[in-house]
Amino acid sequence: MGTAIAILVGSGLAEADSSWGVKLTDEGQRLKRSASKGSQGMRLIPGAISELLAARPLRRAPLDLPSAVFDPAREDYFDAARHRSDRTEKQRPGKRWWWPDRFGRYGR
Numbered sequence: 001m002g003t004a005i006a007i008l009v010g011s012g013l014a015e016a017d018s019s020w021g022v023k024l025t026d027e028g029q030r031l032k033r034s035a036s037k038g039s040q041g042m043r044l045i046p047g048a049i050s051e052l053l054a055a056r057p058l059r060r061a062p063l064d065l066p067s068a069v070f071d072p073a074r075e076d077y078f079d080a081a082r083h084r085s086d087r088t089e090k091q092r093p094g095k096r097w098w099w100p101d102r103f104g105r106y107g108r
Contacts, residue, residue, distance in 0.1 A: 001073065002065030010061035020069045 005022055008014035013028035024032060035048035 001070060002063065003060070005065065006060045006063040007058050009063060010059040011056065016063065020065065 005014065005016055005020075008022070008024075008028065009016050012025060013031060014022050014024050016022045031049065031052055035052055036045050
């Protein structure tokens with residue numbers, strides 16, 4: 001996460017404030033809008049942004065994300081993932097979208 005923020009800030013696509021709030025710059029907003037215009041849905045936007053970033057020179061800003069910020073964010077992410085997994089298990093016991101059944105199908 002820290003590396004991604006450092007690259008976005010160093011490339012002029014985002015700004016980070018002293019409390020590690022991150023927001024896109026005008027240029028970052030334009031890039032985001034241009035990626036979402038031609039895509040067929042939310043799942044394709046990361047790929048479209050990736051293609052746009054590949055055509056740009058990216059630089060890394062000298063930022064180090066402190067563990068006091070990173071650790072709680074990581075824990076929130078893992079808690080949300082555990083919650084989703086528990087909810088899925090209750091809805092479809094024994095089925096996991098990421099694990100194939102005996103016929104090679106995923107989470108059906």
